[in-house]
Amino acid sequence: MTPPKSPATCRAVRLESPGRELVDATQEAPAPGPGELLIRVKAAGICHSDAHYRAGIGSTNHPLTLGHEIAGIVESIGAGVATRRAGDRVCVHYLVTCGECRDCRAGREQFCATGQMIGKDRDGGYADLICVPAVNAHPLPDFVPFEQGAILMCSSATALHALRKARVGEGDSVAVFGVGGLGVSAVQLARALGAATVYAVDVNPAKLALAQRHGAVPVDARAGDPVQAIRAATGRRGVDAALELIGFARTMEQAVEVLAPQGRAALAGLTQERMSIAPYRDVLNREAEIIGVSDHLASEIAELMGFVERGQLDLSHAVTRVVPLDAATINGVLDDLEAFRDDVRTVIRP
Numbered sequence: 001m002t003p004p005k006s007p008a009t010c011r012a013v014r015l016e017s018p019g020r021e022l023v024d025a026t027q028e029a030p031a032p033g034p035g036e037l038l039i040r041v042k043a044a045g046i047c048h049s050d051a052h053y054r055a056g057i058g059s060t061n062h063p064l065t066l067g068h069e070i071a072g073i074v075e076s077i078g079a080g081v082a083t084r085r086a087g088d089r090v091c092v093h094y095l096v097t098c099g100e101c102r103d104c105r106a107g108r109e110q111f112c113a114t115g116q117m118i119g120k121d122r123d124g125g126y127a128d129l130i131c132v133p134a135v136n137a138h139p140l141p142d143f144v145p146f147e148q149g150a151i152l153m154c155s156s157a158t159a160l161h162a163l164r165k166a167r168v169g170e171g172d173s174v175a176v177f178g179v180g181g182l183g184v185s186a187v188q189l190a191r192a193l194g195a196a197t198v199y200a201v202d203v204n205p206a207k208l209a210l211a212q213r214h215g216a217v218p219v220d221a222r223a224g225d226p227v228q229a230i231r232a233a234t235g236r237r238g239v240d241a242a243l244e245l246i247g248f249a250r251t252m253e254q255a256v257e258v259l260a261p262q263g264r265a266a267l268a269g270l271t272q273e274r275m276s277i278a279p280y281r282d283v284l285n286r287e288a289e290i291i292g293v294s295d296h297l298a299s300e301i302a303e304l305m306g307f308v309e310r311g312q313l314d315l316s317h318a319v320t321r322v323v324p325l326d327a328a329t330i331n332g333v334l335d336d337l338e339a340f341r342d343d344v345r346t347v348i349r350p
């Protein structure tokens with residue numbers, strides 16, 4: 001069999017230097033090295049983090065192709081790859097790790113000292129072709145559209161990791177602060193993990209309605225203190241687990257204040273603010289736990305596909321806009337995200 005001819009060039013939307021607009025580029029097509037796959041990108045999610053990276057917060061290697069939420073079709077395989085073949089539908093786990101260091105072996109590979117994030121430390125999916133290690137490509141079932149496969153790889157996976165870190169299980173009551181990309185998955189996954197009641201806190205009526213459609217009890221934070229509202233609804237007890245998915249000090253404090261005895265607050269929103277807590281009242285007296293959440297694990301991606309397959313995670317309303325691979329359009333989407341103008345989830349279809 002003659003190997004398929006590799007494409008000579010590919011298009012990409014690149015960050016040449018931090019703080020500048022992304023630009024269109026035509027470059028030599030990447031070729032898969034040993035253990036790698038060349039993937040034709042079918043969908044790449046535009047994430048709020050990408051606005052931070054464009055602004056120069058977090059990303060270090062430039063020039064860089066952004067994009068860490070990727071789904072596509074295997075175009076060709078490098079030497080030694082036996083797990084995937086050309087034509088496979090895949091979605092990409094964005095953390096490239098060594099697999100051998102102490103953290104990798106202990107199953108906390110997001111702390112791998114030589115780890116790299118696709119679309120932040122190495123070239124990502126705002127392109128029509130990308131090379132990734134074969135171990136990072138997970139099978140994407142036929143019934144999951146590429147657009148949904150792409151966004152599963154970031155917000156849904158991190159929502160699942162947050163619920164796991166908070167040890168949400170059968171019969172628990174859960175409060176989810178923020179019904180954005182993570183929150184809409186967190187509400188559904190909490191219920192799939194057996195949570196008896198899920199309270200969804202937000203200020204946006206459309207998001208509260210969406211959470212309610214997925215079985216959550218909406219708590220409108222504009223109508224009063226959400227901690228008091230949830231305490232009233234739980235007979236003063238509070239909740240077994242609270243997830244903060246926004247990135248505000250105040251909502252992080254509320255996630256701690258709302259806990260029941262031995263409750264767990266998992267904090268996943270990004271902020272540079274400092275939070276303040278009352279240690280005796282909120283932590284010691286309740287034996288409460290405050291837990292940080294960083295990314296997610298490769299093993300959680302297969303688990304996530306199981307929830308989608310069983311109809312427990314429905315992302316059919318999550319992608320609200322599809323745009324072409326075009327720098328001007330993508331810069332506009334990032335501007336909207338930066339200004340919190342847009343609540344929608346936009347996906348690039350190259």
Ligand SMILES: [Zn+2]
Pocket residue numbers: 047048049068069154155
């Ligand atoms: Zn993301």
Ligand SMILES: [Zn+2]
Pocket residue numbers: 097098099100101102103104109111112113114115
């Ligand atoms: Zn490692």
